[in-house]
Amino acid sequence: xxxxxxxxxxxxxxxxxxxxxxxxxxxxxxxxxxxxxxxxxxxxxxxxxxxxxxxxxxxxxxxxxxxxxxxxxxxxxxxxxxxxxxxxxxxxxxxxxxxxxxxxxxxxxxxxxxxxxxxxxxxxxxxxxxxxxxxxxxxxxxxxxxxxxxxxxxxxxxxxxxxxxxxxxxxxxxxxxxxxxxxxxxxxxxxxxxxxxxxxxxxxxxxxxxxxxxxxxxxxxxxxxxxxxxxxxxxxxxxxxxxxxxxxxxxxxxxxxxxxxxxxxxxxxxxxxxxxxxxxxxxxxxxxxxxxxxxxxxxxxxxxxxxxxxxxxxxxxxxxxxxxxxxxxxxxxxxxxxxxxxxxxxxxxxxxxxxxxxxxxxxxxxxxxxxxxxxxxxxxxxxxxxxxxxxxxxxxxxxxxxxxxxxxxxxxxxxxxxxxxxxxxxxxxxxxxxxxxxxxxxxxxxxxxxxxxxxxxxxxxxxx
Numbered sequence: 001x002x003x004x005x006x007x008x009x010x011x012x013x014x015x016x017x018x019x020x021x022x023x024x025x026x027x028x029x030x031x032x033x034x035x036x037x038x039x040x041x042x043x044x045x046x047x048x049x050x051x052x053x054x055x056x057x058x059x060x061x062x063x064x065x066x067x068x069x070x071x072x073x074x075x076x077x078x079x080x081x082x083x084x085x086x087x088x089x090x091x092x093x094x095x096x097x098x099x100x101x102x103x104x105x106x107x108x109x110x111x112x113x114x115x116x117x118x119x120x121x122x123x124x125x126x127x128x129x130x131x132x133x134x135x136x137x138x139x140x141x142x143x144x145x146x147x148x149x150x151x152x153x154x155x156x157x158x159x160x161x162x163x164x165x166x167x168x169x170x171x172x173x174x175x176x177x178x179x180x181x182x183x184x185x186x187x188x189x190x191x192x193x194x195x196x197x198x199x200x201x202x203x204x205x206x207x208x209x210x211x212x213x214x215x216x217x218x219x220x221x222x223x224x225x226x227x228x229x230x231x232x233x234x235x236x237x238x239x240x241x242x243x244x245x246x247x248x249x250x251x252x253x254x255x256x257x258x259x260x261x262x263x264x265x266x267x268x269x270x271x272x273x274x275x276x277x278x279x280x281x282x283x284x285x286x287x288x289x290x291x292x293x294x295x296x297x298x299x300x301x302x303x304x305x306x307x308x309x310x311x312x313x314x315x316x317x318x319x320x321x322x323x324x325x326x327x328x329x330x331x332x333x334x335x336x337x338x339x340x341x342x343x344x345x346x347x348x349x350x351x352x353x354x355x356x357x358x359x360x361x362x363x364x365x366x367x368x369x370x371x372x373x374x375x376x377x378x379x380x381x382x383x384x385x386x387x388x389x390x391x392x393x394x395x396x397x398x399x400x401x402x403x404x405x406x407x408x409x410x411x412x413x414x415x416x417x418x419x420x421x422x423x424x425x426x427x428x429x430x431x432x433x434x435x436x437x438x439x440x441x442x443x444x445x446x447x448x449x450x451x452x453x454x455x456x457x458x459x460x461x462x463x464x
Contacts, residue, residue: 001120001139005031007333008122008140010114010278013040015310015322016146017098022330024105031138032102035113035127035277039098041148041311042319044091045167050190052087054351057197061353061389068387078198080175087170110136116283119303123279142305142333145285145293146326147278149271149311159243162250163267166191176200176263180252182240183268184211186350189223191266193352196230203260205235205252212350216362216410218376222394223356223412229390230353235260273312290314299329316346347424349417354391357420360408360427363398368464371401373433376457377449381414395449397436401459404433409450419447 009020012034024030037044056078063076102109112124112133120140126133151165164172166187177200181192184206192204204227210220211227227234235254243265244251252260273292280287286294286302292314299307307329310322324341331337347359366372375397384391393413400407409423426435441448 003120003139003141005029005108005138005140007031007142007144007330008033008138009144009146010122011040011146011148011274011310011312012038012098012102012109013146013148013310013322014042014319015148015326016040016144017102017326018323019144019146019309019326019330020107021101021105022327023334024107026330026334028330028334030106031108031110031140033110033112033114033122033124033138034129035111036129038095038129039091041150043094043098045170047319048094049087049091049170050166050194051351052090053083053194053198054190054353056083057194058353060197060199065383065387065389078175080198084170084172110138112136113277115277115279116285117279119283119306142307143283144299144326144329145275145278145301145306145308145312146310146322147274147312148322149314149317150274151267152270152272153267154269157240157242159245160267162243162245163265166266166268169266172264178262179203179264179266180205180250180260180262181266181268182206182252183266183270184208184213184236185268185270186212188266188268189227190351191268192227192232193230196232197353201233201262202231203233203235203252203262205238205240205254207237207239209237211236212356214362215350215356215358216396216398216408217364218394218396219356219358219410219412222378222392223350223352226352226354226391226412271311271317273314275312288314298332299325316343318346318348321346342428345424345428347417347420349420351417354393354413355416356410356412357416358408358410359420359424360406361398362408362410363396363460364463366398366400366407367460367462370462372407372460373399373401373404373456374458374460375399375453375455377453379449381446382444383414393446393449395453397433397450397453399433406431406433406436411450413446415446419450423450 006028007023007030009016009032020030020032111130113127114122117123122138124136153160179195180203181188182205196202210224212220238254241253250265293308295308295313309325311317350356377395381393396410398408436451439451441451
């Protein structure tokens with residue numbers, strides 16, 4: 001059978017675009033379909049515009065701090081419209097870059113919502129990106145699904161339709177002066193910090209005793225404290241019962257008899273794979289109980305010529321992971337493998353203020369495998385000793401006791417993601433504690449603490 005394309009990629013997010021570009025560079029005839037945003041979630045309603053909002057939110061603290069260093073400044077007055085305009089302009093610029101990169105690589109672009117007709121045929125229907133687009137059918141020898149994920153709203157909470165998602169944040173005409181953020185994952189934590197920095201009254205609600213389930217416990221405790229230090233009203237260990245509209249306001253009823261009256265309610269309790277329009281059953285593609293596409297170690301689905309990468313597989317839901325998977329897959333299918341990515345040591349960051357970053361195993365994960373040495377340092381950074389504004393830096397190194405190999409490094413503090421990116425190289429390379437100890441630090445810096453932590457905090461015996 002003659003196919004229209006050697007490879008058709010469904011979804012032009014970070015992973016899909018990388019896969020398409022690399023496959024085309026190897027000489028494959030490649031098409032890509034996108035129905036909503038060129039560049040996907042990260043560029044349009046995710047990490048990029050959110051990081052821009054984080055930058056904006058940090059200036060209020062900087063202005064306050066500057067007074068302690070002798071600057072005579074007026075009280076800050078934030079203009080939401082200026083921020084949204086600058087943010088949207090940057091997103092539009094990046095949209096254009098993604099389209100240009102694909103075109104220069106020789107990839108054929110299709111606008112619309114894709115769904116399978118059979119295991120080699122995809123139907124494309126008009127979408128919000130081009131409502132007047134034409135209907136098409138395309139055949140491909142191989143197909144990659146890279147449609148990502150979307151916000152998930154629990155249907156069990158009455159009034160949930162009165163909440164907004166993280167996608168909706170980027171379309172607000174006005175900044176909410178009072179906002180309730182529900183959820184303690186990346187998205188909930190980051191937006192709580194952003195709105196607090198922009199001057200809103202923030203109520204952060206989460207069911208767990210500590211935020212950021214899955215992160216190292218010492219960092220979770222530090223963040224739990226930092227939420228209060230940021231001026232956020234923390235409601236931990238409670239559940240939202242219902243959301244009731246009251247004019248332009250929203251009443252959020254929590255258990256324990258708590259009711260919050262706010263302008264907006266951000267529900268950030270999870271995301272789900274974006275598969276609704278794909279008609280996966282027509283191609284014989286299996287999904288798990290959560291709607292995630294099931295893949296093996298080669299990104300193959302239940303149809304060996306159909307692949308899935310990124311958040312639609314619900315494994316490591318991080319943009320750089322999707323990019324690595326797309327690059328690796330394209331190399332394997334049409335070229336020669338050039339890289340062997342270390343997914344177990346994928347670093348991660350949460351852009352609160354102060355931010356959190358982590359690489360490798362947490363203390364709990366490491367102790368389940370064997371005995372571990374734990375090194376922890378908690379201190380006030382030099383800037384805060386002058387400004388007197390509360391905020392501690394927490395650094396932690398997890399070391400395998402018998403071998404003294406560094407298994408994980410964790411940090412909360414200013415520039416933590418920038419610092420831990422370099423440390424991720426050391427952990428990926430399998431370096432040992434003595435390699436850290438014999439490295440000369442940069443002084444004065446916070447980062448030097450990672451090479452001067454020589455006093456054992458505690459030793460933990462294997463728990464598993």
